[in-house]
Amino acid sequence: MEQILVSACLLGQPVRFDGTGKRSHDALFELWRSEGRLIPFCPEVRGGLPVPRQPAEICGGFGEDVLDGRAKVLTRDGDDVTRHFVVGAWQALEQARASGARIAILKEGSPSCGSLLIHDGTFNGRKVPGEGVTTALLERHGIAVFGEDALEAAAERLAELECP
Numbered sequence: 001m002e003q004i005l006v007s008a009c010l011l012g013q014p015v016r017f018d019g020t021g022k023r024s025h026d027a028l029f030e031l032w033r034s035e036g037r038l039i040p041f042c043p044e045v046r047g048g049l050p051v052p053r054q055p056a057e058i059c060g061g062f063g064e065d066v067l068d069g070r071a072k073v074l075t076r077d078g079d080d081v082t083r084h085f086v087v088g089a090w091q092a093l094e095q096a097r098a099s100g101a102r103i104a105i106l107k108e109g110s111p112s113c114g115s116l117l118i119h120d121g122t123f124n125g126r127k128v129p130g131e132g133v134t135t136a137l138l139e140r141h142g143i144a145v146f147g148e149d150a151l152e153a154a155a156e157r158l159a160e161l162e163c164p
């Protein structure tokens with residue numbers, strides 16, 4: 001059975017920067033949970049950041065730029081947390097590979113997990129089209145990433161993988 005790497009906060013784990021979770025109650029999510037497919041993972045915590053923590057944004061680029069050293073991840077206070085985000089992304093890839101997951105469902109808008117939108121690096125609440133650091137690394141290695149609002153698309157991909 002195909003496994004799915006999932007942002008731990010979407011399963012209600014209180015790992016977000018403000019110490020909360022963001023549980024999804026979508027029926028597909030509940031189905032996959034009952035089937036035992038979901039592998040919870042928080043790249044920022046696994047990258048060594050605490051809970052709670054300062055909010056952080058990618059400054060000067062997108063997830064792929066962080067991976068290639070062209071952009072940084074900074075907290076609102078200006079601390080450079082790039083290393084934690086990159087380590088967390090590699091840990092996520094390792095977890096996906098270890099469990100054979102070829103699909104990930106990650107929290108939209110996050111500098112780690114965003115797949116369509118991320119904050120623009122100004123800490124003004126604005127979002128721009130782009131990927132977070134973990135999403136960029138997973139996709140670079142052939143793992144399809146979907147946001148929590150794209151579960152139907154994830155289900156289609158899952159069906160293709162299970163019935164090629």
Ligand code: SF4
Binds near residue numbers: 010041112
């Ligand atoms: Fe959720 Fe990803 Fe942020 Fe962790 S890094 S709290 S899993 S969105």
